[in-house]
Amino acid sequence: MDNCASPHSITGHPPPKTRSSVSLSKLLDYIQPELSRKQYRIIKNDKGLIEAYKSAGIDRVEIGRQICEWGKNSGDEAIVDISSKVGLLLQEMGKLSEPYATALEDARGHLKIIRNIEKIVQPIRNRKMRVLDKIQKIRTKTPSQNIKLAALEQELVRVEAESLVAEAQLTNLTRQNFREAFQIELAAAIERAEKEVILAKHGFRLLELLDANIVAPGEPYVPYEHGVQAHQVLSDAEANLKEYQPDDRYRAPGGSGILVEETADEVDQQVNINGWGVAQS
Template sequence: MSRKSHDGVAPSSPYLTLWNRSFSIRSNNRSSGTGGSSASSSGRRGFHLSSLRGSGQGELSKKLGRLIKSENNLVAAHEAAGRERVSIATQLSEWGEQTADEAINDVSDKIGVVLSELGEQEEGYAHALDDSRAILKTVRNTEKSVQPSRDSKARIADEIARLKAKEPASARLVILEQELVRAEAENLVAEAQLTNVTRQKLREAYEAEFRATIERAEKQAILARHGMRLLKLLDDTPVVPGDMRPHYPHAPHAQQILRDAEDDMREWTLHEDLDDDADAAATGADEDARIVAANTNANAMSPVNGQAGMAAAATGKATPAGVGV
């Protein structure tokens, strides 16, 4: 299969569209007239008001809010790295074209295609991180919704303590104590919801991130291996002054290497036994399970467990009976 011609006209071949790019990245940029700037603008994030967010967060959700903002910086860094990789790929290809060495010309162009695909993978990883970050926002929002019930319970308890110190016989104490019971019940429900949502969404968010990390790493390894194959086509045997380099015969093979890389990328799938691998990697899992079971039994047999249930739930350290975790 031939490369794209320099006037920007692609030969009729089904292979050229599978990666949404040809086996050369030069003519695409030349025909568009944008050079590396087109790659920079393609992954640009839309306008948003992130600088205005978080100003009204309660104390409970501030730490997670800071984490989410830091994740946003990480997403932007990976997007920028992807765009830079694509720009560098273009520069390498264009430099090789000007060397007047047909081997360097061809190999640098093909390596540019591989590097450009590495950049696309980096930007895809950034988008996956952004999706994971969005899941954490559910936890932050739930934390914010729990804060009013905590504040209400604390306010009523403080007022009861103040009245007992100043007016121990006040009739309002009975009313406040009833309000405290209701506030504690409402807070108990809110805390149970919070712990359920937190566990579910924390697991969901980082499972998504780790799966994206595995995909990025394995696809990068695929591309890097085929990049190494391309480099082996470049004869770096020294020549003495006046000698001519032999003719470069590997252009068809270089194209085949890109086809192989394309096929490997298209056929890649996440291992079905990923969860089993994670279980196998967790050394001491059986011992951990025994410790958890022992702790659960100890808590159930504790004489103060029933009396302190509501107070413990208010701190997020226990879940009421009948509420799934």
């Protein structure tokens, strides 16, 4: 593990939203097709969540660095050594937020695929309902218009065939991508949590080396003699992280689970409503 080092950059809290940005957000929400509106909100909120995890990780790294710096100026040999190593463990915990946020981005990409297929299916549903409404009106008001009725019934057959394929794809792609999205997210959550547990347990080992017994004024403190042990704790933590292997039961699909965001955004061009699945590029 590196010595106490500053992170590359430190972000503050995002500026408050202006009235116009809030109005634009509501407008974008309103114009979404009904079928994809809820998924749109989930994806939008996920973006804020991802940024929050990134920001929290950066803050954790900075706090760990500050603890190192504080300990150096304490004048207490025990605090100097233990605080520097605890600070390093906290920095390593903070660094775990970046790969976790990346996994959330990958999961969010799968949710975008669901949203985009929902956006495609909604107009097909609407068209089918319009044709059915027209047929119903003709049958109730002008039953003699057999030619127009026959044309609408033929159109209904075509729309129903298109709808059948689209609805099947909606179900197939939704199940597939919902499963993969949360396998990625939950696998990343497990890995992050297990690595944090590793670091936290070694942190407790370090703290046990710090004599916190109360000493009366004027009495000498017990000399700190655990430098070698503290260094070994840090080496053990580093080795345990390198040796870490996730449980095969909780692995994300496809290994890395990487999904390019642009691909998810363009899935509406890839979906083939005249066949099954997604058209291969």
